[in-house]
Amino acid sequence: GLSRRLSAIADLVPPGARVADIGSDHALLPAWLVSAGKSPCAVAGEVRDGPLKASAARIEADGLADRVAVRKGDGLAVVAPGEVDCVVIAGMGGALIASILEAGAAAGKLEGVRTLVLQPNVGEDLVRRWLLDKGWYLAVERIVEEDGRWYEILAAQRLPDADGLNAALYDASFLKLDRPAERKKELLLRMGPWLLRQPDERLAGKWRSELEKLAFISRQIERSDSPDAARRRQEVLEEIKLIGEVMACLQ
Ligand code: SAM
Structure with a gap:
């Protein structure tokens, strides 16, 4: 099974969503989502060669290669516009997550994406700020503890009235x-x-x-x-x- 942190992330992926896991490392999350039947297919994106090769070999051995595509690339470069419904970016700093989203948005890679599931290790405020500025509604926030560390997991949705909902959410009165x-x-x-x-x-x-x-x-x-x-x-x-x-x- 998944660790507590990864399992809390998997929980926030909408059932049936085609998923891209950016910075997937070991590709545990996409492998689990597809094996559990929660996602019909997934892309595991990774920039480093080592984890990329190991993941590809494991996905192949687990017989998931027809449903999990392991791709090398920087951020959202590994997906085509409209290819996925949900993007997961977990286990990195908030500044890096925001810059991956920013570059991906500029390249049209968030077109058709309805849900973002983000787990910054630090700099959570930078991720919330990006979501707010770009009109993504912050729908869910969770905290999980794993091995004595605390992780925040944020899920954002593309909604027609995101700005109005966010205005109410960020009313600090x-x-x-x-x-x-x-x-x-x-x-x-x-x-x-x-x-x-x-x-x-x-x-x-x-x-x-x-x-x-x-x-x-x-x-x-x-x-x-x-x-x-x-x-x-x-x-x-x-x-x-x-x-x-x-x-x-x-x-
Ligand atoms: N997402 C997994 C998780 O939460 O368990 C792995 C997290 S791991 C700490 C971060 C991974 O992101 C590393 O494997 C790193 O190589 C990858 N990474 C860093 N910057 C990236 C980028 N711009 N594009 C794709 N992957 C990246």
């Missing part, structure tokens, strides 16, 4: 924080508009772990003698305070 509306919207982009509306143990766990990282960074800065150390440390402390306030106001 539910956050009882004494901060300007613009600042609160940034917090929604950073921490997730659905995740903050449905706070649970996983959200608390993820942000406890982020606060620990920030505290560590602040101690590192304290020990450095770079000229802007004081300013940088102040920024980190501000951030710790802000995140603490958000978590407290959700109680």
Whole structure:
């Protein structure tokens, strides 16, 4: 079976969707989707030769080669416009995910794509920002824990009224924080508009772990003698305070 993270990603793929998994590495996800009958066919895209060859050999051995195409290429270059209904990009930084989507959109590769399932390892705000700017409705957000790490999984849909739905979703007035509306919207982009509306143990766990990282960074800065150390440390402390306030106001 799939790991907890990959299985949460697979859950958000609409049944029956033809899928492209970009940066597929081992191609575990497309192999599972097709074997389980959730997807009729899939494309596994990968830039590196090693994983590409290993995946192709496994797909062949599993008898899935007629339904899973393993292709070498950068981002969405591996799919033709209209070829898939759903694109998955998982296990990379948010900046890279946004740049793959941006280049793919410019090349028409998102035409006909109805669903994006994205799992940034860091920089989730950059992915949410891209979706919002490009008129993709952020429909679902999940957090999963695997091996002591927290992962956010975002699913976005192309809907006629995406902008209106997003406007309501990113209305931050539910956050009882004494901060300007613009600042609160940034917090929604950073921490997730659905995740903050449905706070649970996983959200608390993820942000406890982020606060620990920030505290560590602040101690590192304290020990450095770079000229802007004081300013940088102040920024980190501000951030710790802000995140603490958000978590407290959700109680
Ligand atoms: N998606 C899998 C998962 O979530 O388990 C694998 C994640 S792995 C950490 C990231 C993969 O993305 C690597 O195999 C890397 O080679 C690939 N990758 C990075 N940039 C890429 C790009 N521009 N186009 C296609 N693949 C890329």
